[in-house]
Amino acid sequence: MSTASGVQERPGAQAIRSRSWIPSGQAVAGIIVILVTAALVAYPIYYLLQASLDVGEPDVRPPTAYGLDNYATLPRYSQIMLNTLYVSFAATVMALVFGFVTAWILNRTEVPFRRTLEQAMAVPYYVTPLLGALAWSLLGAPQSGLINQLWRALGGEGAIINIASPLGIAWVMALFEGSVAFVMIGAVMKSMDPALEEASQVMGAGRLRTMLRITLPLVTPGVLGAAIFVFAEMLGSFSAALVLGTPSRFYVITTAIYQLVAQYPPRIPLAAAMGVSLFAVMFVMLFIYRRIVARRSYVTVTGKAFRPRLADVGPLRWVLFAICATYVLLSVVLPMLTLIYASLQHLTAIVPSAANFTLDNFRSVLSQNAIRHAITNSLLLGVMTATIGVALTGLIAWLVHRSRIPGRGLLEYAAMFPQAVPRLVFAFGMMWAWLVFPVPIYGTLWVLLIAYVTVFLPLGLRTISSVLMQVDKSLEECGEVCGASWGYRMRTITMPLLRPGLLAAWMLLFIASVRELGASILLMGPHSQVLTPAIVEAWFTNSSERTAAMALIQTFVVGLAMAFFLIVTRRMARQGG
Amino acid sequence: MPSNAPAAHIEVEDLEIHYGPVAAVGPVSFSVQPGQQLTLLGPSGCGKTTTLRAIAGLERPSSGAIRIGGETMYSSARGINLPAERRGLSMVFQSYAIWPHMTVYDNVAYGLRVRRKSRAEVEEKVRRALDLVQMGQYADRHASQLSGGQQQRVALARACAFSPSVLLFDEPLSNLDAKLRGDMRIELRELQHRLGVTSLYVTHDLEEALAMSDRIVVMRAGKIEQIGPPDEIYNYPRTAFVADFVGSSNLIRGRLRPDLARDGLIALESEGGHIVHGVAHGRPAGAEPVLSVRTVHLRLVTGRPDGGGANGAANGAAGEEPVNVWPVTVRRSVFLGDLTELHVAWGGRELVVRCSGRADVGEGQPAFLSADPRHCVLLEAA
Numbered sequence: 001m002s003t004a005s006g007v008q009e010r011p012g013a014q015a016i017r018s019r020s021w022i023p024s025g026q027a028v029a030g031i032i033v034i035l036v037t038a039a040l041v042a043y044p045i046y047y048l049l050q051a052s053l054d055v056g057e058p059d060v061r062p063p064t065a066y067g068l069d070n071y072a073t074l075p076r077y078s079q080i081m082l083n084t085l086y087v088s089f090a091a092t093v094m095a096l097v098f099g100f101v102t103a104w105i106l107n108r109t110e111v112p113f114r115r116t117l118e119q120a121m122a123v124p125y126y127v128t129p130l131l132g133a134l135a136w137s138l139l140g141a142p143q144s145g146l147i148n149q150l151w152r153a154l155g156g157e158g159a160i161i162n163i164a165s166p167l168g169i170a171w172v173m174a175l176f177e178g179s180v181a182f183v184m185i186g187a188v189m190k191s192m193d194p195a196l197e198e199a200s201q202v203m204g205a206g207r208l209r210t211m212l213r214i215t216l217p218l219v220t221p222g223v224l225g226a227a228i229f230v231f232a233e234m235l236g237s238f239s240a241a242l243v244l245g246t247p248s249r250f251y252v253i254t255t256a257i258y259q260l261v262a263q264y265p266p267r268i269p270l271a272a273a274m275g276v277s278l279f280a281v282m283f284v285m286l287f288i289y290r291r292i293v294a295r296r297s298y299v300t301v302t303g304k305a306f307r308p309r310l311a312d313v314g315p316l317r318w319v320l321f322a323i324c325a326t327y328v329l330l331s332v333v334l335p336m337l338t339l340i341y342a343s344l345q346h347l348t349a350i351v352p353s354a355a356n357f358t359l360d361n362f363r364s365v366l367s368q369n370a371i372r373h374a375i376t377n378s379l380l381l382g383v384m385t386a387t388i389g390v391a392l393t394g395l396i397a398w399l400v401h402r403s404r405i406p407g408r409g410l411l412e413y414a415a416m417f418p419q420a421v422p423r424l425v426f427a428f429g430m431m432w433a434w435l436v437f438p439v440p441i442y443g444t445l446w447v448l449l450i451a452y453v454t455v456f457l458p459l460g461l462r463t464i465s466s467v468l469m470q471v472d473k474s475l476e477e478c479g480e481v482c483g484a485s486w487g488y489r490m491r492t493i494t495m496p497l498l499r500p501g502l503l504a505a506w507m508l509l510f511i512a513s514v515r516e517l518g519a520s521i522l523l524m525g526p527h528s529q530v531l532t533p534a535i536v537e538a539w540f541t542n543s544s545e546r547t548a549a550m551a552l553i554q555t556f557v558v559g560l561a562m563a564f565f566l567i568v569t570r571r572m573a574r575q576g577g
Numbered sequence: 578m579p580s581n582a583p584a585a586h587i588e589v590e591d592l593e594i595h596y597g598p599v600a601a602v603g604p605v606s607f608s609v610q611p612g613q614q615l616t617l618l619g620p621s622g623c624g625k626t627t628t629l630r631a632i633a634g635l636e637r638p639s640s641g642a643i644r645i646g647g648e649t650m651y652s653s654a655r656g657i658n659l660p661a662e663r664r665g666l667s668m669v670f671q672s673y674a675i676w677p678h679m680t681v682y683d684n685v686a687y688g689l690r691v692r693r694k695s696r697a698e699v700e701e702k703v704r705r706a707l708d709l710v711q712m713g714q715y716a717d718r719h720a721s722q723l724s725g726g727q728q729q730r731v732a733l734a735r736a737c738a739f740s741p742s743v744l745l746f747d748e749p750l751s752n753l754d755a756k757l758r759g760d761m762r763i764e765l766r767e768l769q770h771r772l773g774v775t776s777l778y779v780t781h782d783l784e785e786a787l788a789m790s791d792r793i794v795v796m797r798a799g800k801i802e803q804i805g806p807p808d809e810i811y812n813y814p815r816t817a818f819v820a821d822f823v824g825s826s827n828l829i830r831g832r833l834r835p836d837l838a839r840d841g842l843i844a845l846e847s848e849g850g851h852i853v854h855g856v857a858h859g860r861p862a863g864a865e866p867v868l869s870v871r872t873v874h875l876r877l878v879t880g881r882p883d884g885g886g887a888n889g890a891a892n893g894a895a896g897e898e899p900v901n902v903w904p905v906t907v908r909r910s911v912f913l914g915d916l917t918e919l920h921v922a923w924g925g926r927e928l929v930v931r932c933s934g935r936a937d938v939g940e941g942q943p944a945f946l947s948a949d950p951r952h953c954v955l956l957e958a959a
Contacts, residue, residue, distance in 0.1 A: 024660065404637060474674040477635050480661040481668040482688040482739070489662075492687070496678045 026486035030405045033395045040454040041414050045421075047436075048429030052272035058265070061436065070273035077256065077274070084252040087170045087241065088234035094174035095230050098327055099181025100223065105320045106182075107189040110310045112317060117324045124179040124331035128515050129172060130239040130532065131551050135335030136163050136172050137244055138342050138544060146338065149350040164248050172240045175331040177233060181226050188222030207311070225292040232285040235278060236422030238518045243539060253278050254424050254518070261428065261522065268432075275425035283420040336555075343548040361549035370529055371550065375557060377445060378514045378531040382561070385452040386510040390502055392453065393460030397468050398494065400461075402476060412461070419458040423518035426455055431522055443525030451519045456512055460505045467501025503569055507562060514558050584647060586611040586775040587632065587743060592641035594627055594799075602627050602799040604641060609792075614769055614776040618786040619796035620822065625779045626671075626747055628796075632777065633668050633745055634661030645743060667741035669749040673732040675720040681707070681731050682716040688739035706738035707731075709768065726757050733765070737772060744769070746778040750785060762788055783823055787811060795819050813858045815957045820869040827875070827928045829853055829868045829953075842900075842950050849924020854900040855953030863958025872931040874952035877907070877919060877944050879937065901953070905946045907938050921946055 052071070056064030074081075105111050106118050124132075139146050140163030151160040162168055196218065200210040238254040246255055253274055260271035313320065342348040345356045365371055393415070399405060400412040418426055430451050434442045441447050475497065479489040495502070514531065521533040531554050539547045585608035593603035602624035609615040617625035630636040631651070632643055640653040645666070650659045667688070676684055685706050689699045707713045710730035715723065723731065729749065736744055749765075750758045766789045769776050780786055786793050787807045795802040795810060795818075803815040814820035817828055829847050837844035842854045845868055855868045882902055905921040905928075917936040920927045923946065930946070938944040 472672050472674060474670040474672050475676055477633075477661070478668065478670055478674040478676075478735075479687065480635065481633050481664075481666055481745075482691055482735075483662045483665065484687070484691045485662055488691065493676060497676075 024486055026403065027405070029395060029486075030399050030403060033392065033399060034407065034411055036392065037396060037411060037414050037457070040450065040457070041417050044426060044429030044433045044454070045417075046429075047432035048272055048275060048425065051268055051429075051432055052276045054269045054272070058268075070269045071277070073270065074273060074277060080251050080253055080256045083166065083250065084235060087166050087173070087252055088231055088237075090167060090170035091173040091177065091234045091237075092227060092231045094170060095177040095181045095234075096185075096223070096227055098174065098178030099183075099185050099226065099230075102178070102182050102324050102327055103186040103189055105324055107186055108311055109313050109320055110317055111313075111320045111324065113321065117321070117328070120328045120332070121179055121182050121324070123328065124176050126511065127176065127332055127335060128239070129176045129237065130243065130515070130517055130535070131339065131555070132176050132331065132335050133172050133240040133243040134535075134539065134544075134547060134551055135338040136168075136175075138338050138348055138548065139163065139334070140168060144348065144544075146341075146348065146350045153350060164244050164250070166245075166250065169241055169244045169250075169252075172244065173234060173237055175327075176240075177230055177237075178327065178331065180233070181230050184226040184229065185219070185223055188219050188226075192218055221292055225289050228285050228289040228292070232282045232289070232420070235282055235285075236425075238422065238424050239536075242517075242536065247540075254422055257428065258424060258521065271428065275422075275428055279421045279425055282422070286420045339548045339552055342545050343552055345545055348545060361543075361546045362553070365546055365549050365553060371531075371534060374529040374531045374534045375553070377529060378554075379557065379561060381445060381448055381452060381530065382510045382514040384449055385456065385513040386506045388449070389453050389456055389460045389509045390464075390506045393457060393505065394464050394498065394502060396457070396461055397464040398490075401465060401468050402473065415457045415461050417458075418455050421455075423455045423516065424522065427451055427519035427522040430454070430519070443528060445528045447523050448520060448528060448530065451523050452513045452516060455516075455519055456509050459512060460509055463505040463508055464498065464501045467498055467504070471497050499573075507565065510561065510565070511558060514554070514561075584611075585609060586613075586646060587615075587777060588642075588644040589628070589632065590642040590644075592628065592631060592643065593639045594624070594631055594636060595639040600799060602631070602638075605794075605796070605799075605801050606641075607794050607801065607804060609775055609777060611775055612773045613791040614766075614778055614789060616778040616780060616786040616790035616793045617796055618780060618783065618793050618823075619802075621781055622798075623796040624799035625781075625796050629745055629747055629777060629779045633666055634659060634664050665741065666743045666745060667736040667739070668745040668747065669732050669736045671748045671751060673725075673728045673749075673752075675723070675728045675731055675735075677720045679720065680716065681712065681718050681720065681723070684720065684731055685716075685735045685738045687735065688741075692739060694739075702738050702740075703734075706734040709737065710734045725753060726761070729753060729761065733768070737768075737774075742775060744774050744776045746776060746780075748780055751780070751782070758782075758785075765789060795822065797822075812952075813954055814869055817867060817869070817956060820871075820954075820956065825872050825929065825931075826869045827872060828956075829870065830865065831868075833862050833866055843955060847924055849926060851903055851924045852900075853948070853953055854950040855955055856951055857955045860955050860957050862955060866958075867956045868953045869956055870928075870948050870953050872918070872929045873916075874948060875928065875930040876947045877905075877921065877930050877932060877936065877938055878947070879942075879944055881945050882947055899947075901950055902945055902947045904943060906943050907936075907940055910936055910938070910940050 053066045054063035055067035055069045102121060106114060140161045142148060142159040142162045147161055148159040197210055197214055200214045236254060241252045241255045245251060251259065257271045257274050260267045343361050346358050349356060396411060396415050400408050434447045476489060476493055479493045517532045520530050524530050524533055535547060535550045538550055587609040590606050591604040594601045605628060617628060619625050627636055631638045637658065638651055642649065643651040649657050650664050651657060682703055685703045686699050689702055707716055710733050712727065712730045712734060750761050753761060762785055778789060790807055792806055793810045794804050797818050803810060803819045810823055814823060820826040831845045831847040834844045834846050837852060843857050845853050845855065845866060847853055853868055882899065903923060905923050907919055907921050909920040911918045916931045916933060919930045919936055921930060
């Protein structure tokens, strides 16, 4: 071999080398992201803890004395705890039944219109418990509810259902969490190798025996994980209990916290202690959930989805179809139709009469300046939250899964942390935190923006991470070895490959922000009204028909914005080639 | 190597890589001369890919040093760790890593554009690289429209396009089917010679390593078992692991019988009482000497080979008793196509013999087993 080859000529290396003293873009971005995330998450939590330990004089801050007295008084509110447990447990059981049955039918049987039904199963998530609670209140209130009106018109006595009862609240919560349970349990069923069941059948076991001895034990950990996750969500859920329970003075822990903060005089330290206790319980449950999920994925090793063999169920398949269709009907079609029907009437009555129909509700709602402002504010916040959120969670996802910086595990933990804190409780800490912040942003849209970005960190991170993990790592490493700097790699390789994930995250964040209630209701000020709390306020102070009109306007506006976004991004994608 | 040998192009010195408390690699040291190809060979999980990735800058070592072209890329002592993008290397990935959102042309042009080459230069070098791998007419295709073999070629063109002085290969052929792999093996070797580029190649495939390398590093459990040119690795395995991994071997344990040694050969009395003559290859015999005989180097015939060395097995002088000839019984015979594998009873154990084509000895029949003493190699003392 000749000695001249190679050693002297190292094209590119020299030119690239000369910049070596500049801190790399990756390091700078990493440090900024870590600091921002830590501040967003830790700052409000610190103030929440501080408030819960405040036993000094009320209204004096910082606290004059610390102690555990607030926690010691909690047992006096055991009725609220029992209410919470009762509603959450009932709702979890129902949601799991909905989720398991529909997941089994759609993943394991030859049900007609499988694809359509599967897509329809995602819709309840977008309808949200708040709209569901409004609609179901119109349907099932003991006196005015349409179903009870119908019952009496048919000769019945009193009320056949009472949606304001604990079971009624649980029913509404379960209807909308059912689609989450469906997705989680469906994923478990999809990841199961059908050969495991086939092996059982080949050895002579019947279908029932296979189901009991093989299928069930295999899906149990996944279903258990889903149960814990759903239960934790139920503990922190707010809107259904607020709309349905508050009028009859039935409180769960979240509505009690809200009541304690909103009443006069407020009892902030007690509310904080409740919030901390709630989040401690949810934190433990989500920790257990993560442990279960992590262990399971360890056993099945491959994350690959199998195409399960579908059971031929004969004419029974129409029954199964009806079951799924009923779920979609109860959680989507019926609520939306009810809202439309109610919004078009002076006073909601089951028997339509021409004189009762009107467009006044829409007219009066849209003529109010406050509501028009609220719509503008919500859309503005939605766009900003989605844009900032995608940029931030995109960077977090990349740093967590791709970088070699130290502390990336901690970063993921911090970003996923808001998952364990009900948004109302988080906003509570934020309220305190930003009240003392040197820059006066409390009561402005900025504080709402900060709150939204923080509470939706887990949503954005999960969405982008799931796409990022499907992208082969070596695609980026190849750019690295080719000599491309971090910024250049991001621009030419990572971002284009992540595009679908980034767009999906943008949409989810946008929808979630416009629909947000728990954080907004505490943080909005007189000059920073947003739409969802305005809807709830109208529900309590105004006519339910007008509230229905507002809810529909919100749905319509969100739908319009989404359509616009989809068209624009499609066109951009086409032009970009 | 003469003392005026050129300075090594890639130098790896006492490299160690830990994952937490687990030592994945090391310490390992080796070097690659300019223009040569060195192959890291070993079973999966032996740390060969981790070593390669550490050289590329994709994995952070725990200690040691890596120098390329005399410049330090990594040194734990001096606190240097250049990021991958500043090492000026090039790499072909196991999964090819062809960017699916770019055309073939853009893929190959990437490294040149990173280096801010002029449009004309990019154009010219991309064309040249694509022609080199005979993919010129596919420049405008998207990566998703290519077959596995074509993707492999594009990955190669992309790695060569910006004329790097060092090429790293991470099992580049393992995702191709056997026939294509054979063709690509030859092509890669020719390309490497034509470009005169220093390469470091990782594989678990013995044939690939033997066919393509100037030198081979056999690794096992993060440590180096043996370094040497292909024929030396094959003919003189240093350890039982190398003997077995680099083509299957029979290992014969026993004690040395210096009294029977002759003609520069050593003699070993096996545990079953057979005397086997072999070569020491300059290695001292330890307390438990082991001889290695490849299964393809054992011969099986029906009639007793005579002392004249007619069958090439015994090389004793005429009239003398032939060495390494034993009467045996065939226990099992497995036809494998190109080869037939025979298990023969030999001194209380079985030896495996592989002979080309069909064996002329059937199961249960007596036969004579012989081995050329030059192929019975003493392993290094453990």
